[in-house]
Amino acid sequence: MKSKGKKNEELEHLKKDLTDAKNLFVAQFQGMTVAQDAELRMKIRETESKYRVVKNTLARKAAEGTPAENVAKTFDGSTAIAYNGRDPVSLAKALTAYAKTNPLFVFKAGIVEGRVINLADIASIAAMPSKEELIAKLLFLINSPAQRLAVAINGVARNLAVVLKQAVEQNKFHE
Numbered sequence: 232m233k234s235k236g237k238k239n240e241e242l243e244h245l246k247k248d249l250t251d252a253k254n255l256f257v258a259q260f261q262g263m264t265v266a267q268d269a270e271l272r273m274k275i276r277e278t279e280s281k282y283r284v285v286k287n288t289l290a291r292k293a294a295e296g297t298p299a300e301n302v303a304k305t306f307d308g309s310t311a312i313a314y315n316g317r318d319p320v321s322l323a324k325a326l327t328a329y330a331k332t333n334p335l336f337v338f339k340a341g342i343v344e345g346r347v348i349n350l351a352d353i354a355s356i357a358a359m360p361s362k363e364e365l366i367a368k369l370l371f372l373i374n375s376p377a378q379r380l381a382v383a384i385n386g387v388a389r390n391l392a393v394v395l396k397q398a399v400e401q402n403k404f405h406e
Contacts, residue, residue, distance in 0.1 A: 245293035252314035256326055257302055257340040261309040274325040280315035301347045302340035319343040323357040
């Protein structure tokens with residue numbers, strides 16, 4: 232049995248994580264093997280997110296005064312939480328991809344950017360392009376007109392150089 236000090240430390244650590252988490256998904260994982268759990272943890276780590284299996288009483292207490300308080304009622308049964316403070320899309324993608332191949336992993340609730348979402352929205356969020364993809368598309372769109380302008384200017388300069396060269400070769404310039 233854990234000492235009271237150790238429990239308080241665990242509570243404070245979880246409370247800090249839940250306070251910092253803008254995006255959080257609550258799931259049930261009953262019956263998963265150790266290998267399945269390890270695979271899930273690896274996929275979540277790749278998204279720079281955290282994953283914890285939590286004791287419901289501790290989680291409910293830690294959630295008080297945090298955005299997670301709005302989903303604390305789902306902390307029952309075998310509960311796991313996956314969370315991060317920056318990118319809901321990559322985390323939702325990893326979790327939904329895992330859930331498709333592991334039916335024992337079931338979503339119970341979600342918070343995105345501090346707001347509770349419907350479970351159906353998790354799939355929609357997972358289908359969105361990642362932050363990196365959006366930035367790449369935006370940079371392409373911003374760059375595109377500049378590239379066209381550079382090509383046009385280069386074309387004018389190239390054409391001017393060709394005309395000048397031809398004029399010099401044909402002795403069109405006299406002193």
